[in-house]
Amino acid sequence: MTRWPPILAGVAALLLWQGAVWASGVPAYLVPGPLAIVRAFLDAPALLLGSLLSTLVVTFTALAVSTGLGVGLAVAITASRWARAAIQPWAVALQVTPVVAIAPLIIAWVGDPFTALVACATIVAFFPIFSNTAIGLASPPGELLDLFRLNGAGRWATLRLLRLPAALPYFLAGLRISGGLALVGAVVAEFVAGAGGFASGLAYRILESGYRLQIPRMFAALVLLSAAGIAINAVLGAAGTWLLRRRGEA
């Protein structure tokens, strides 16, 4: 029952939009209607889908790097007070620095455009995985830690059999947030890189269509971008629920 309201609202909005465009007669290079956007997509589906793929490759590479880095550093700060003192402030500093501000530097320093885009997206996506996993690793109650100690468990056994499994739900929640952020980061980096970057992602398509006043195509790229964001969120959410349910938790 909760599926229908958003769909109905969306359809109504599209109808209103198309009706308003027809009634007012605004030219398509100012405000294209939904039909014009669909037509723009059908004019060049291979181009737009290719761009989507290019952006998604950057997004998922960044997400994978963020997962490795985030989980690794979270384990490090849980294991050692020294590592915590050394890592925590830098992670926060990176998190609060707007990526638009450092993207030009990264793109200038890192020669390879793909690596530069992934680096920018990782900076944006890394933090939720890192901080959520760190909270999850610290979540087991003192009694369970005592139980491990009483049975002679070392750090490694405690990590493997207690802290890491306890962190899974926290990690999954972080991963879902990071998934959306990785896409945002990839797009921002593509925008900053412009023609100097990969020249193939959806953001580049949006810039290019803007210059050429192909506004319907620009909107089509925008729609693909939000659809990708929604899909990433939904897939990561469903995968997380499935994993937790399989463990008998959700």
Next chain:
Amino acid sequence: MSLLRIARVGRRFATGTEALRDASLEIAAGDFVALLGPSGCGKSTLLRLIAGLDAPDSGFLAWGDGAPAPGEIGFVFQDATLLPWATAAENVFLPLRLRGMAWAAARAEVDAALARVGLAGFAGARPRELSGGMRMRVSIARALVGRPRLLLMDEPFAALDEFTRHALQDDMLALWRDARCTVVFVTHSIYEASFLARRIVVMTPRPGRIACEIASPLPPAPAARFSPEYAALVGRVSGVLRAEMA
């Protein structure tokens, strides 16, 4: 034979709270001791000292047979504290696994421990599929599976309803008789202490000391709950506690 002698032990936390002062107690092998006292008098602190999870600031603990090796102490907490992602059998297996035992070798012991607490059919159940009482049974099985020399229990039944509590208390007596291990059982229920323990150790309010000990004349059997001796013992322990609090 003395399993453990606790000699004039004191513990003051960094916060300045003095939880124990000059607490002395001797625990014989095979005994069932109840530690009874008002809230905050240092019962949990004393139990953690015995377990080696914390160290005293003064006094000492002397083990008759040498300090226990890892796994020789079983601990049951107020909450079941099971791993929520693991089945009942996996939870019971945990202490053996931490000591390096393989599942194939441990399986028979795990099944036996589950059967001993009446959960033979629930090996594959996750904690969320079990009732509070069943979860506590898993927790007890987990503490018993390594055949510990000493079983420490910190108000294990405090969070359970009356029916479940009585059933678990009856089972506890049977387990103690069969397993022949030593039990130190923390509670602030006079009834529970009187019914279960062979020796009731009453503690003073903080900083905790041992105020006095009462030996139980009851047989370790469920029927004891309905005997006039039980009522008399409860009355006696209450009197001692009242005098202690005054």
